[in-house]
Amino acid sequence: MSGSVRVHVVDPSAYTPPYDHALCRALAAAGAAVELYTSRFAFGAVAPAEGYERREVFYRAATRLSGARARRAVKLAEHVPDMLRYRRLARTADVVHFQWLAVQHLDGHLLPSGRSPAGAHRPLVLTAHDLLPREPRPGQRAAQRRLYDRFDAIVVHSEHGRRRLTEQLGVDPALVHVIPHGAFEHLAADPPARPAPPFDTDRPVVLCFGLMRPYKGIDLLLEAWREIDDAELWIAGMPRMNLAPLIAAASGNVRFVPRFIGDQELPAFFRRADLVVLPYREIDQSGVLFTALAFGKPLLLSDAGGFPEIAATGAARVFPAGDASALGRELRELLGDPSALAAMAGRARAAAAGPFSWGVVAGRTLALYEALRREDPAR
Numbered sequence: 001m002s003g004s005v006r007v008h009v010v011d012p013s014a015y016t017p018p019y020d021h022a023l024c025r026a027l028a029a030a031g032a033a034v035e036l037y038t039s040r041f042a043f044g045a046v047a048p049a050e051g052y053e054r055r056e057v058f059y060r061a062a063t064r065l066s067g068a069r070a071r072r073a074v075k076l077a078e079h080v081p082d083m084l085r086y087r088r089l090a091r092t093a094d095v096v097h098f099q100w101l102a103v104q105h106l107d108g109h110l111l112p113s114g115r116s117p118a119g120a121h122r123p124l125v126l127t128a129h130d131l132l133p134r135e136p137r138p139g140q141r142a143a144q145r146r147l148y149d150r151f152d153a154i155v156v157h158s159e160h161g162r163r164r165l166t167e168q169l170g171v172d173p174a175l176v177h178v179i180p181h182g183a184f185e186h187l188a189a190d191p192p193a194r195p196a197p198p199f200d201t202d203r204p205v206v207l208c209f210g211l212m213r214p215y216k217g218i219d220l221l222l223e224a225w226r227e228i229d230d231a232e233l234w235i236a237g238m239p240r241m242n243l244a245p246l247i248a249a250a251s252g253n254v255r256f257v258p259r260f261i262g263d264q265e266l267p268a269f270f271r272r273a274d275l276v277v278l279p280y281r282e283i284d285q286s287g288v289l290f291t292a293l294a295f296g297k298p299l300l301l302s303d304a305g306g307f308p309e310i311a312a313t314g315a316a317r318v319f320p321a322g323d324a325s326a327l328g329r330e331l332r333e334l335l336g337d338p339s340a341l342a343a344m345a346g347r348a349r350a351a352a353a354g355p356f357s358w359g360v361v362a363g364r365t366l367a368l369y370e371a372l373r374r375e376d377p378a379r
Contacts, residue, residue: 004031005369008090011038011099012058012082013075016129017046018184018263019287020099024052026182026362032369035093037086039063042071043238044262047186057089058082079103083110091117095369097125098151104133104143108150123152123372131156131164131284134215145169152372155365157181157285158306164284177368181285182361183294183352187263188270195265197272199255204231204335207273207297209266210288212239212258217279217302217322222250224279224328229253231335236261236269270295274341275334280304281321289316293352298344300330313355314347 007027011020020036028034028051036049039058056063059082062075079102090096090112101107116122126148133140148154148165154176156162162178165171208221218235225233229251236257243258250256261269270276276292276299283305292299299316301307311318317334319326334341354360 004033005366005373006033006092006094007035007369008093008096009034009036009099010086010096011036012079012086013100013102014039014041014046015100015102016287017041018187018291019129019181021047021049022182022184022186022358023361023365024054025050025186026358027365028052030359030362030366032366037089043260045264047263055089057086076103080106080110083107087112090122093122094120094373095123095125097127097365097369099127100129101126101147104140104147108143108147111150114152121373121376123369124150125153125155125368125372126151127155127157128161128165128284129157131161131169134213134282145171148175151175152375153177153368155179155368158309160306160309161284179361179364179368180356181287181290182358183290183356184287185294185352185358187266187291188294188296191264191267194271195268197268198236198257198265199232199234201232203253204274205272206231206233206275206277206331206335207269208233208235208277208279209261209269209291210237210286212237212241212243214241215281215283217281218246220281220322220324220327221277221279222246222254223324224331225254226251227328228331228335231274234269234273266291267295270297273297275300275331277327277331278302278307279321279327280307283307290352290356293348293356296345296349296352298334298341298348300327300334302327310351313351315344315351316348317344 009024024034024036034052036054040056040063059075059078062071065071096112114122132144148171162176165176166173233254238260239258276297278301280302285306301316301318302321303318304321310316319330
């Protein structure tokens with residue numbers, strides 16, 4: 001492997017394999033020498049490494065277990081020794097870029113040194129995919145805030161994220177850098193054989209995709225859907241909540257797929273969708289959104305977090321977060337206007353190929369690395 005800067009991308013829990021893969025591949029294509037340090041993904045296969053090295057050094061015992069409770073207990077036992085092992089491995093890096101840190105109370109004490117063995121400045125970077133834990137354990141949010149101060153730079157995916165970190169959480173503005181999330185074009189690439197759609201229907205399809213959690217507003221979506229009978233709503237993804245009341249209340253033109261959907265199956269859902277809807281109550285940005293852009297799909301989004309910044313491209317419309325009536329009106333209007341959907345789809349493809357391409361993301365990320373390496377805080 002060759003490259004001008006040696007980058008370690010670190011996602012100990014393998015929380016975001018598609019993002020990790022896309023970022024590492026793009027950084028490598030831009031000339032960096034990239035190694036991804038992570039763990040085995042517990043729910044299925046991940047994309048093979050392209051141009052970078054993938055090293056599964058975290059939680060090697062935990063990821064072999066099938067039960068979630070046992071896996072969590074063993075993972076916690078492995079966390080400190082694995083972080084200390086990685087701290088030794090980090091000696092070969094010029095930049096260490098963490099994607100997630102899951103044990104915030106401890107991780108600030110377990111990070112690698114900001115100096116190489118030769119004494120050179122080694123920047124530590126963190127991408128704040130979630131600005132604060134969404135379902136926190138006691139003390140976890142405060143620990144996350146303290147953790148930010150241990151890094152040379154924090155990457156956020158929206159201006160909303162920058163404002164929240166600096167104005168609400170008091171993070172030094174000089175530490176916070178907006179670099180957009182990239183559109184997952186590797187998921188949208190044509191495979192040798194396209195999987196068939198999960199259901200056979202001639203009606204328009206609205207897709208709500210991803211991990212199912214209360215903050216994602218699935219209940220609001222089902223309320224808004226009650227007056228729509230000329231389309232199908234597909235709600236697909238692994239549940240992290242009790243779905244029984246929602247399934248019981250859903251109309252006959254709603255289809256649930258309550259399980260993990262891997263990269264091989266995912267394209268069939270997005271290719272068939274006429275509209276992707278994300279009715280979140282709160283968010284910064286969403287990987288599902290950038291999957292939809294990669295497939296050139298129009299989006300209907302709540303106005304939470306950084307979503308209006310995507311709507312500004314023309315690829316999406318927004319409605320007030322938490323307003324089921326407004327969501328219903330937008331659904332009816334868009335489903336009744338194929339020309340509007342087609343125009344939005346074109347803008348989605350343009351956004352994916354332009355400002356949200358991984359080439360742009362990699363270029364801005366490498367520029368940040370180089371600026372940080374020049375700004376040695378000890379000088």
